[in-house]
Amino acid sequence: MTKKKLLVTGGAGFIGSNFIWQTLETRSDYDIWNLDKLTYAGNLENLSGIEEKYPGRYHFVKGDIADENFIHQLFEKEAFDEIINFAAESHVDRSIHSATPFIITNVLGTQILLDAARKFSVRKFLQVGTDEVYGSLGDTGYFTEETPLQPNSPYSSSKTAADLLVRAAFHTHGMPVLTTRCSNNYGPYQFPEKLIPLMISNALGDKALPVYGDGMNIRDWLHVKDHCDAILTVLEKGQFGEVYNIGGNNEWANIHIVKKILELLGKSESLITYVKDRPGHDRRYAIDASKIKRELGWEPSYTFETGIQETIDWYVEHHDWWLRIKSGEYLNYYKQHYEMEL
Ligand code: NAD
Ligand code: DAU
Secondary structure (H helix, E strand, O other): OOOEEEEEEOOOOHHHHHHHHHHHHHOOOEEEEEEEOOOOOOOHHHHOOHHHHOOOOEEEEEOOOOOHHHHHHHHHHOOOOEEEEOOOOOOHHHHHHOOHHHHHHHHHHHHHHHHHHHHOOOOEEEEEEEHHHHOOOOOOOOEOOOOOOOOOOHHHHHHHHHHHHHHHHHHHHOOOEEEEEEOEEEOOOOOOOOHHHHHHHHHHOOOOEEEEOOOOOEEEEEEHHHHHHHHHHHHHHOOOOOEEEEOOOOEEEHHHHHHHHHHHHOOOHHHEEEEOOOOOOOOEOOEOOHHHHHHHOOOOOOOHHHHHHHHHHHHHHOHHHHHHHHHOHHHHHHHHHOHHHO
16 A cells, blocks of 8 residues: 655644544555644644554654745655645634734745645645635525635635635646635634633633623534544545535524533533624624535534534543643643653
């Protein structure tokens, strides 16, 4: 069997780390290089024990996708067959406070990776995108791959720019690119600044649950393992130059999710605290995923009932994982496990 060298960027984050575990477990033809800058969102604890479980198949490289010299040196050293670009600044609220890091990583970083992929003849480049590029829906309708791109936040605008650079690489240079656009993910290892892990961890600590605005903004939730499975499906079967929407047909108003979490944890709704709305808050996202189902045969495997219960159980069992994040202790993991060995 020929082994492929897969470069995963942003693999110490939420979706990237789930993807690495899942791919090493289910695909014996891939060895993975995880390139991550280890921003506040990168946590190598998410991958703790992976080198021992998959000897020789996982390699960590600390670095920045927006550092052109570093990226070219890395590509000269390792002949990557395929790339999946997960690396991004991913939190909408942070982009409202400060947009520049989003432009540097999400836009410039993507172009630097595309340039390196072209120069070193990488055989596939998959860009992990988001449904937020389509903007906001009213009460009806769904985002298809043909929906006009109308991003509303600095985060979604930077992700849209990245998608367009990937599109340009296909049309201008004939590069072998694929783009996915997924709805909101939930599951293990999600940084507790995002709605579901924030609400679970605050509820467990009997802290206030901050709900933005009237709580009636709608998101379409998909379990992270179904997202990772869809990415692998697109990587293996997708057609170059195409965009694939990914979603679970699972819309929830934020307040209903928050109440569901409280009910499953046996906590009181009195913890709910309505706070000032997010500026420019998109009202509703809903994905039409019929293209990936029809053309590539992907289907989600989780029901929301199973997925949310498993996720809550995971955060209860991994209390120490999110407490180390909230205390900042997780930032020492790289030093303790990697720099000590140098
Ligand atoms: P995350 O914030 O949890 O992880 C991002 C990772 O990228 C971190 O490990 C961080 O250290 C790394 N990173 C950031 N800047 C970097 C740089 N310049 N160079 C190298 N590494 C860098 O994000 P996530 O939720 O796992 O999202 C992963 C990708 O999926 C993003 O591209 C995001 O836009 C997209 N996405 C996320 C969701 C979701 O619901 N979370 C849904 C659809 C698409
Ligand atoms: O749709 C895909 C996107 O989903 C990804 O591209 C982003 O990377 C990811 O962060 C996510 O964006 P959202 O803005 O939808 O996720 P977030 O968890 O920040 O918020 C979900 C909803 O909950 C949103 O309507 C805002 C609301 N919210 C969020 C937080 C953090 C609250 O009401 N209170 C909160 O404290």
